[in-house]
Amino acid sequence: MDRVDLAIVGGGVIGALIAREAVAAFPDATVAVLERGLIGQGASGRSAGVHFPRGTTERVRSMSEHSQWVWEHLAAELDLPIRAVGATVVAAGDADAVSATYLRLGDESAPARGRAVPPGSRAWDLDGCHYADVRAVAERVLAGLRDRVTVWEGTEVTDLSFDGEHHRLALGPGQELLARRAVLAPGPWIAHPAWAGLVAPLGLRVKKVVAAHLEEIPAPGDPLVVFHDEDAFLLPLHERGHYLFSYTCNRWDVTPDDIGLGLEPSDLDDARAALGRFAPGLVARCTSGRVFCDAYSLHREPVVAELLPGLVFAGAANGSGYRLAPAIAAETVAALDLTPIGATSPLPQRQA
Ligand SMILES: Cc1cc2nc3c(=O)[nH]c(=O)nc-3n(C[C@H](O)[C@H](O)[C@H](O)COP(=O)(O)OP(=O)(O)OC[C@H]3O[C@@H](n4cnc5c(N)ncnc54)[C@H](O)[C@@H]3O)c2cc1C
Numbered sequence: 001m002d003r004v005d006l007a008i009v010g011g012g013v014i015g016a017l018i019a020r021e022a023v024a025a026f027p028d029a030t031v032a033v034l035e036r037g038l039i040g041q042g043a044s045g046r047s048a049g050v051h052f053p054r055g056t057t058e059r060v061r062s063m064s065e066h067s068q069w070v071w072e073h074l075a076a077e078l079d080l081p082i083r084a085v086g087a088t089v090v091a092a093g094d095a096d097a098v099s100a101t102y103l104r105l106g107d108e109s110a111p112a113r114g115r116a117v118p119p120g121s122r123a124w125d126l127d128g129c130h131y132a133d134v135r136a137v138a139e140r141v142l143a144g145l146r147d148r149v150t151v152w153e154g155t156e157v158t159d160l161s162f163d164g165e166h167h168r169l170a171l172g173p174g175q176e177l178l179a180r181r182a183v184l185a186p187g188p189w190i191a192h193p194a195w196a197g198l199v200a201p202l203g204l205r206v207k208k209v210v211a212a213h214l215e216e217i218p219a220p221g222d223p224l225v226v227f228h229d230e231d232a233f234l235l236p237l238h239e240r241g242h243y244l245f246s247y248t249c250n251r252w253d254v255t256p257d258d259i260g261l262g263l264e265p266s267d268l269d270d271a272r273a274a275l276g277r278f279a280p281g282l283v284a285r286c287t288s289g290r291v292f293c294d295a296y297s298l299h300r301e302p303v304v305a306e307l308l309p310g311l312v313f314a315g316a317a318n319g320s321g322y323r324l325a326p327a328i329a330a331e332t333v334a335a336l337d338l339t340p341i342g343a344t345s346p347l348p349q350r351q352a
Helices: 013-025 058-078 095-101 134-143 196-202 265-278 280-285 325-334
Strands: 002-009 031-034 082-084 087-091 105-109 122-126 130-132 149-152 157-162 167-171 176-184 205-214 224-227 232-237 242-246 286-296 303-308 311-315
Touching: 002 013, 002 167, 013 031, 013 134, 013 311, 013 325, 031 176, 058 130, 058 134, 058 325, 087 095, 095 105, 130 134, 196 303, 196 311, 205 265, 232 265, 242 265, 242 280, 265 280, 265 286, 280 286, 303 325, 311 325
Parallel strands: 002 031, 002 176, 031 149, 087 224, 176 311
Antiparallel strands: 082 130, 087 122, 105 122, 157 167, 167 176, 205 242, 205 286, 224 232, 232 242, 303 311
């Protein structure tokens, strides 16, 4: 049987960042990432990948600040597909709520600057925003760790058990893995039979997430426009040659294996209705999009929680799992004790 110090279940952006954080904190630890499909092809693969420095609670604001710092440094270090973008926050009025939420809010700007600003709204410049190809980010982060982290793709974790000392992971292809510590970073797969009972007390739910694509080529320098009151944004995807419109979809308790990857007719209707409130001129260009789902928490903050001794759940970032991934990873690794058991009894490594 293979043994590791740390098994990370889920090779999305959060699992990848946890792997990176773990080897940085515990360079001698043996680490494996178990991914039932391919790296970055769960929720991360559908993500709009927008980072804006904001948070409605002190913890999320601090996580946002930390994550921004990490993304900026990692982008340069690993040449990640992360692109800085200017941004405007638009709100109907309550300037106090806006300034309490955003960390790098600049001066109030002329509403005319954004193309999609409803009459009567106010607008502020927002610094520090970027967007990323999240699947490629997860792949590259793990590619840079391959000398220290074993990545098992096509490997579903089908069962989990704990003997009081080690976590035993049964793997789809028939192997077993024994881990001193384990992390569940399953994205929206919170109800997998292997851990549904352990995760249920967290009270998480899964919500459909939809972003429409607009057949409109962004002009150089077009900003990201964040509609604060509606929790929506309009993003110029320069390298893809179109805009993306993200709005709040309120379809709850979906399951990732059933949601499908195609839009339903009501998705485009909803997107057009929301877009029409900000930019009626773009409604006719709202013709396609991306759909998946994400895990949400009761308190709308990401969850890092120990389920059993040495077994930590990480995720449920409420549609913000890309932008907060570095901070989620830092909290997760802080919750794991991976100090060596003893230099004289290292755990055996995986056999080739
Ligand atoms: C359309 C859309 C737009 C979004 N836009 C943004 C945005 O602009 N900004 C932002 O910050 N966030 C955004 N999000 C949210 C963000 O993408 C997610 O919060 C984030 O990708 C979650 O990462 P994760 O690693 O937890 O999950 P995932 O990427 O889903 O990774 C979990 C992995 O676990 C694997 N897995 C599950 N079960 C098993 C098992 N039994 N064994 C082995 N592996 C397993 C899955 O295959 C999957 O690859 C968006 C999401 C969607 C769907």
